[in-house]
Amino acid sequence: MSTEPTQAELEAEIVRTRAELASTIDELTTRLDPRTQAANVAHQTKQAAADTGSFFTGGGLPEHDPTRARNVKILVTGTVATIALVVAAILRKRS
Structure with a gap:
């Protein structure tokens, strides 16, 4: 019994990691957008x-x-x- 991940498992992990990274980058881009920040400040005010x-x-x-x-x-x-x-x-x- 092998505990090493298969090629398909490694590729699936890479796909999941890329999707998570893309989602994180999109969220950070939205949060750091000056228009979004200005809208948040206006709403809070x-x-x-x-x-x-x-x-x-x-x-x-x-x-x-x-x-x-x-x-x-x-x-x-x-x-x-x-x-x-x-x-x-x-x-x-x-x-």
Whole structure:
């Protein structure tokens, strides 16, 4: 009994490996495409804005997705920081 793979088994393994490699390359190409990345960022930004609006109207943070909850916190913190900087600049200019 031989434990060595047959020629046909080796060729089949090569075909499977090539197909997996092609699939991986296609997936990476899609993920790294600037248009795909821009669309993802735009979607996340819109989702964060909608989640923030829900948060301020009493809907709370999205509990089912920690990333979305984090994005709301970042957006609220950034907004508060921006307002604080504008107020500080106005007060400084008046002095």
